[in-house]
Amino acid sequence: MSTMGNPTNVFWHECAVGKAERQKLINQQGCVVWITGLSGSGKSTLACSLDRELHSRGKLSYVLDGDNVRHGLNKNLGFSAEDRTENIRRVGEVATLFADAGLICIASLISPYRKDRDACRAMLTDANFIEAMLLSELFSVNSVCVLLGKEAIHIIYLQVFMNMTLEVCEERDPKGLYKLARAGKIKGFTGIDDPYEPPLNCEINIEQKDGVCPTPSEMAGQVVSCLDENGFLHACN
Numbered sequence: 001m002s003t004m005g006n007p008t009n010v011f012w013h014e015c016a017v018g019k020a021e022r023q024k025l026i027n028q029q030g031c032v033v034w035i036t037g038l039s040g041s042g043k044s045t046l047a048c049s050l051d052r053e054l055h056s057r058g059k060l061s062y063v064l065d066g067d068n069v070r071h072g073l074n075k076n077l078g079f080s081a082e083d084r085t086e087n088i089r090r091v092g093e094v095a096t097l098f099a100d101a102g103l104i105c106i107a108s109l110i111s112p113y114r115k116d117r118d119a120c121r122a123m124l125t126d127a128n129f130i131e132a133m134l135l136s137e138l139f140s141v142n143s144v145c146v147l148l149g150k151e152a153i154h155i156i157y158l159q160v161f162m163n164m165t166l167e168v169c170e171e172r173d174p175k176g177l178y179k180l181a182r183a184g185k186i187k188g189f190t191g192i193d194d195p196y197e198p199p200l201n202c203e204i205n206i207e208q209k210d211g212v213c214p215t216p217s218e219m220a221g222q223v224v225s226c227l228d229e230n231g232f233l234h235a236c237n
C-alpha cells in the first residue's frame, strides 16, 4: 500500500486553542516570508539579518534555510526536479505550521521552479485570505482583520526575490560550488545546467542599484517596511 498521496481514513482534529488566541498571546501575526534566488544571491544573509531585526523589534521569527533543513528533515533529498519539489513542499508545510503557531517564518531556499513556489503560496492561502486580499486593496490588513473577524486571515505569504545576476552570484561563489559546476564536477547546478525561473508575482524585489547591492541591513529594512506597511508587525485585535 502506498504511503504517498491523500491519506484515507484520516480525520482533522480541531485543537482547543485557536490561531487567533495564540496570536493574541504573543501579540503578533503569523506569516511566511519566502526568499527565493540563485545560490550566492544573498538569501541566507537576508534571512539572518531580517531575523535579527525582527528579534530586536520584539517579534518572534524562525529561519528555515535550505542548506540547514537538508541536514535533517530533508536529508534524504537530492537536487533532481522531483526532490527539489518535495524539498519545497515539505518546507512549505513546516512554514505553514510555524505561521499557524503565530511566528514570522523566514524560508530561504533556491526554490527554482515557479510551480513549486506557487504551490506553497496556494498552501498558505485560503478562501478567507483571498477575501482579505480583495478587501485589503481598500483597507489596511488590520482593518481587514476587524472587518472579517480574527480568524479571517489565516496565514500570509510574502515572496522576496533576490534579483541578482548569475554573474554577481558566480563572482561571490563563497562555497566554490559554481567553480565545481563549471568544471562539470557538480551536475544539475541551478543557473548553470539546471533552470531558475524568476518570480512573476513577488511582493519584494531585491536588486542592485547602479551596480551596487543593498547592504544586508538595507535588504532586511526593505522586508520590514513591507511587513510594517501591510500591518503584519501589529497585533490583530
Ligand SMILES: Nc1ncnc2c1ncn2[C@@H]1O[C@H](COP(=O)(O)OS(=O)(=O)O)[C@@H](OP(=O)(O)O)[C@H]1O
Residues within 6 Å of the ligand: 038, 039, 040, 043, 044, 065, 066, 067, 070, 079, 083, 084, 085, 087, 088, 108, 109, 110, 111, 112, 175, 177, 186, 187, 188, 189, 190, 194
Ligand atoms: N545542484 C545544486 N543546485 C543548487 N544548489 C546546490 C546543488 N548542490 C548543492 N547545492 C547546495 O544546496 C543549497 C540549495 O538548497 P535548497 O534546498 O535551497 O535548493 S532547492 O530549493 O531545493 O533547489 C545551495 O545553498 P545556497 O548557496 O545557500 O543557495 C548549495 O549550497
Ligand SMILES: Nc1ncnc2c1ncn2[C@@H]1O[C@H](COP(=O)(O)OP(=O)(O)O)[C@@H](O)[C@H]1O
Residues within 6 Å of the ligand: 037, 038, 039, 040, 041, 042, 043, 044, 045, 046, 172, 173, 174, 213, 214, 215, 216, 219
Ligand atoms: N547584500 C550583500 N552585499 C554584499 N555581499 C553579500 C550580500 N549578501 C550576501 N553577500 C555575500 O554573498 C555570499 C552569498 O551570500 P549567501 O547569503 O550565502 O547567499 P545564498 O544563501 O543565496 O547562497 C556571501 O559571501 C555573503 O557574505
